[in-house]
Amino acid sequence: MPLRLNVQSTAWEENKLYLNVSDEVSQQLSEWKDSERMLVDSDGLAFIYVLENNEGFIHIAIGSSHWADAKKALLERAAVVIRNVKGEELELTAFSSEMDYLTENIQGNANYGQQMEEEVIRIFGTEEKAQ
Template sequence: MDRKERFILPITYNVHSGVQFENDIRFTLEENSMLEKIAAGGQMITDSDSFAFIYLLEDETGYHYLKFGQDVWPMLVSTLKATDEPTLQIGDTELTLNMFREELEMLIFNIEGNDNYGEEFSQAVEDAFEEILKS
């Protein structure tokens, strides 16, 4: 990294709500501070300490985090049962969260029975996504 370049810490945006109309699932953000040039990163990771799934967003400064805590896990189950990728509604802007379903499904199947994520987090995921894991 060049000395002139600044290191920008990722911003975390917490998703607390969403709506579902059949296969159309929209998560909503109340923050209006998102940069206009934000794009879907197409990758998901976990924050097992916070019991959350994190979808990566990108802009010209790097990655930012879209955090889905346990309060919205039932919506994540619905997302996996839907046929379309979910969207993120930020004011009047709508962003399709590409690869969301595939990434989330891969993670929950990887977490099942895997205490590397922490026994409590693994159990919480298994309980919340039981319907998906059994299908």
């Protein structure tokens, strides 16, 4: 089973969105690799960014309370970076492309559940994103 880390808070610094996690793992963030893909947790109302290491996968859960910042990052095409309690950072290089795909796919798609679809439409709407 993948390790799941929830985003605890977000912060904007130098036109970057930082997703802050309090990781309970002993590994250094430098041992994690960006898998460049995202999943959806419809029941938990979260987007899941997938990282990996030698032991398996790490799921970074971005709950709906952080979606407004995610939307801003999409609109501004800002870098999105995960940061742990030690201050180590890893840029999530596929965040914008994956979020664009998922938010567009979820709208009008009952497979994700009514609550997930409604929340995505409420926060992300159908606004044009920056090119």
